[in-house]
Amino acid sequence: MIHLRKPTSQDGSKIFQLAQTAGSLDVNSAYHYLLMCQKFSDTCVVAVEMEEPIGFLTAFRDPERSEILFIWQIAVSQYHRQQGIARKMVNHLLMREFQPEIRFLETTITRSNVASQTLFRNLAKELDSELKEQIFFDKELFSETGHEAEHLFQIGPFNHNLQR
Numbered sequence: 001m002i003h004l005r006k007p008t009s010q011d012g013s014k015i016f017q018l019a020q021t022a023g024s025l026d027v028n029s030a031y032h033y034l035l036m037c038q039k040f041s042d043t044c045v046v047a048v049e050m051e052e053p054i055g056f057l058t059a060f061r062d063p064e065r066s067e068i069l070f071i072w073q074i075a076v077s078q079y080h081r082q083q084g085i086a087r088k089m090v091n092h093l094l095m096r097e098f099q100p101e102i103r104f105l106e107t108t109i110t111r112s113n114v115a116s117q118t119l120f121r122n123l124a125k126e127l128d129s130e131l132k133e134q135i136f137f138d139k140e141l142f143s144e145t146g147h148e149a150e151h152l153f154q155i156g157p158f159n160h161n162l163q164r
């Protein structure tokens with residue numbers, strides 16, 4: 001049985017491990033995941049099975065446009081993929097009460113990340129919303145060689161109230 005909830009700092013190191021083993025993620029420091037669990041838990045989700053985190057989503061409200069929820073990272077353990085857990089984590093987040101309401105979801109995705117693109121394209125359909133895509137960070141902006149361009153996917157506007 002998989003349970004979705006807000007993360008606490010106790011989940012931080014396991015979430016860090018999930019990020020390290022997920023593949024195709026830019027792994028942040030252990031401190032970063034602890035901070036997200038502690039200070040941004042209202043906009044983050046952890047999926048747990050028998051008390052063990054098996055998936056996580058980190059997000060924050062855009063500091064300049066609070067109706068936008070920006071999903072920073074989402075990952076599910078290899079073993080639990082393609083079972084709808086990522087989609088459920090996003091829907092779970094949208095079931096929470098936010099003031100003001102969330103009207104847009106944003107994230108950035110590389111061209112090679114087909115799973116993530118499919119997830120967000122399908123979410124847009126589910127939310128009956130437009131999906132806009134544009135280059136956000138061109139590859140030249142990354143000091144790391146070979147880093148792909150990051151494309152901004154924006155879903156919305158949608159009526160957050162109707163999701164609950």
Ligand SMILES: CC(C)(COP(=O)(O)OP(=O)(O)OC[C@H]1O[C@@H](n2cnc3c(N)ncnc32)[C@H](O)[C@@H]1OP(=O)(O)O)[C@@H](O)C(=O)NCCC(=O)NCCS
Pocket residue numbers: 022023024025072073074075076077080081082083084085086087088113114115116118119122
């Ligand atoms: C992206 C990721 C989180 C998706 O998690 P998941 O739990 O397997 O996704 P879901 O089962 O909820 O699938 C959502 C949709 O995407 C599709 N999908 C998932 N993985 C897919 C894949 N590898 N190829 C094509 N489609 C895929 C599913 O079929 C599903 O479609 P549906 O809505 O028609 O049923 C997971 O693949 C992952 O952890 N990847 C590594 C980390 C990463 O790249 N994160 C994103 C960038 S931050």
